[in-house]
Amino acid sequence: MASLILVLAVTTTGLYAGFLLTFLFVVMPGLAALPDEGFTAAMRRINEKVPGPGFLWRSRYAAIRSLRTFSRKRTRCTGGPPGAG
Template sequence: MFVRLGEIRLCEMRLCERLSPVMMSAMTSLFLVLSVIVTGLYAGFMLTFLIAIMPGLAELTDKQFTSAMRRFNEKVPGPFFLVLFLGVVALPAAALLTGLGEHDEVAGPAIVGALVCAVAGHLITIAGNIPLNNALAQSEGGDDSAARKAFEPRWNTLHQVRTALALVACVLLAVAL
């Protein structure tokens, strides 16, 4: 029952060949599950701003509103938000790449659609919401009424779009699962 070293290596290689697709499939599944979780958390965060925080802030005076938004804009971009912000793109991309050629006719396009939604939402954030946040921060000490008028309607419109995109991305990833 002695086995030569060459046969062991051949056996190990065949085992690795058999495990490789299984491991890749497990990685793809893990990335996809994490994608749904992270995108769901991100969409929930966006939805909370849309349906609770912004309507609550709308009832404040101009000074209170601009002060509150400035504080939010200082606190939101922390580590937890960055994990979500980056994760909604990185995790579906990882699921797509580790499962290349393995996704069925529904999962592949759903993941691609989710990525498109996530990237579009990020572009809106980077090109629209962040510049508005920066302008609001720079207006501190000035006319709060003018600052609010320049900020609130446009920010809310952009936020509605990126919230919808995040929700669609989450649904698409759930479909892909």
């Protein structure tokens, strides 16, 4: 079970990193070619569309799953919770 959770956490983290890199290398250079007013308008539209409930749920779920996996692995390696001995 812990292996499955670790694989899911790593996969989710990789997908999120890929999303951010794609945005950095594909979307931002295109937006940089716009005049300031166009850039501002485009970023405002992106900010209206992206942070919906689905996006927030997925990002929080990925963070919680990663932290949970880390704490389980740490407990297993040390024989107890962090700071217990």
